[in-house]
Structure formats: C-alpha cells, structure tokens
Amino acid sequence: MFGSLPSVVRNHVAALRMLLVFTVLLGIAYPLAVTGVAQAAFSDQANGSRITQDGKTVGSSLIGQSFNLPKKNPDDAEEVAQPDPKWFQPRPGGYDPLVTGASNLGPNDEGLVKTIKERRAAVAEFDGVAPEDVPVDAVTASGSGLDPHISPEYAREQVERVAEARGLDAAAVRKLVEDHVEGRVLGFLGAERANVVELNHALTAMK
Template identity: 60%
Template sequence: MNLVGLLRQSWAGLRVLLLFTVILGVAYPLAVTGVAQVAFGDQADGSLVSHDGEVVGSSLIGQPFDGAEWFHPRPSAAGDGYDTLASGGSNLGPESTELLATVEERRAAVAEENGVDPADVPPDAVTASGSGLDPHISPAYARLQVARVAEARGLAAVAVADLVSEHTEGRILGVLGGERVNVLELNLALEDLEAS
C-alpha cells in the first residue's frame, strides 16, 4: 500500500469517527435528554420534592428522620446510612448470625420506641432494602408509629392515622409490589398538619 492510499483510508476513518462522535456523543444524548424533559420532566430532574419553596429531597431516595416527632424510614445499609454514594444492601444472607442479631436488635429498639410487642414489628422496620435508600415503608410500619408521632407532636392519633391513609400508595399498575408510604412526603404533610 502506498502513502496516498494510506492517507485516503486514514482520512475516511477520521471522517467516520467524527461523524459518529457527533451523532452518538452529541446529537443522541441531546435528543434523549430533550424527550425526557418534555415527556417526563419531573422524573428527569430527579423527582425533587419542594416544601415552602425549598427543595428538601427526592421522592425516590430515602433519608433519615430522627426524633419521636417523625415517621422513621426503614434502616439503611448504604454506607453510614442513607449515603447515596455507597448505595447497596448489607449482602448478608438469611443464615448470617450477624444479620439475625442486627434484626433482633432493631426489632427490640423499634418495639421499645413505639411501645408495642416485638412480635408486632413488621419486617421492613428491621431490614434494609437492596439499595439501602428505599424512600417507602409499609402501611403497617407507618401505622405502628402513629401513636408515638401523635404524642410527640401533641396531635390526635386519629388525625395522624388519617394522614397515613391519605399517603398510602397502591400497587404499581394495580399488580406490582405492595402498598407503600413515602416517608418524606408523609413527614412533610405531618409538618403542614401541625402548622394548620
């Protein structure tokens, strides 16, 4: 192969590289981003939750709430707890003595904090989700916390229980998963209830 043929093939290869760089590296990502913003604007921006004009979190990512006046999320195995940079489960299997000890410790703590029998503590109150960042709890775990939250805030337990019912979401598409309660959204509604 001579030098002219080599240069011609190199120039053709460079043009293809530049063309695909523009198409796949610029045009395609811009098109996907544009469609996402138009069709799913809230989700594309991270499903942010605002309260009193300030972004307070995402409806897709759990966060800790400490204190008797708040509904508590399920435990987190992400880093030091709700660390979005270290998302993941504990990777402890069902036969793990460490996991069983942790579950029993959490069960006793939740039961004591809420004044209930340890046998009444639902599984999501003592186990972390696969990501460690699940923003939802079961309605059973939310109802278990109603008396504690109502007492800590000086509210009627019925009003707090009604709030839990209002924020209970059904199954996805009517068949996937179970009923769930978003803890961040419930706590924001609780704050609004107390302010009114």
C-alpha cells in the first residue's frame, strides 16, 4: 500500500504503526490486565489501603495526615497551624497528596539548619523532654512529604503528653504505642517505625 512512497516516508509510517501496536498492547491491555488482577485479588491495597470509621474513609494507612489545632483565623495563610496535644504528631510536613516532594535544601543550608534548631526546641517544649533527646525524624521533613511513619523513639516520647491531654492512663497509651511499633520487614529490611495514622486511629477507640 505504501510501496510507491520514498523509503524515508515508508520507514516513518512503519514506525508509527508499530508504535500504535505497542500503545494498544502496553498502554491499554497491560494496565487493564494488571488492574483487573489487582482489583480482584488485592482490592484493599490497590485502592489505597484505606482506613474507615463508621463506614467512612478517614484516610489511607500509607499517607500521613496533619494533626493540628484549628487555626484561629482559617483564612489567614500566614498563620502557622499549631500541633494538637491530643494526637501523636507526625514528621514535619504539609501532608497534602496534591503537593508531594521534599524541601530539597542542601546539607549545609543555613535556613535548614535554623529550621531544624527551631523544630527541636518546639518539639522538646511540646513533649516536655530535653532538646537533645528529640529524635532525628521529629526535626527533619521526609522525601515524599507524606511519610506516615515516625521512629519508635518519637512515638514513645509523645505518650505522656497525649495521655495527659486526653485524660487517659499513660500506661494504656504506652501499651498502644508498643503494639504499633513495627519491626523491620522480614527482620532486616528498612527501619523500625510506628504508623502515626494507624496509631491515632486506634487512639480514637480508647475510652
């Protein structure tokens, strides 16, 4: 059909036709097949590992959330939201899945150094511990800006404050934290951690 065209044109027509073949195979059939199997076999994971409460989705166990007090003036973009003492606090960050990413500040950036010092002082005062005891994950922002996890140390540090703010028995809250401390995957992959969203979700069930 294209026999009469110059070879350079024929070559590009063949290239386009091959691309369309691949687009159908790899761009439509393949993702649909993966989606089909995923939804049939692992629908919970495939849909974002959602956490529900009273039948309503209240988050994903993979995506961190902010646990701040309401702003005094919700329309004031300048006002910095303050952490709510009744909740376990995540790592610093905005937790907006529409704006993911890191600070990208360099290892010797003066602004970053200053921010870390401020975070350390603020967390120490908030949790009532010595500044040098505040763990590293409490003063650094994650790569995704959505990190749902904190270190077990940071979770333990927050027990007294949460228990007091909620009028709960500190021992019971401490047990809840220990129940939520996850070891390394298969014993050796990654780091130990506690999931703040799951921890706080469990907290809502405590009387």
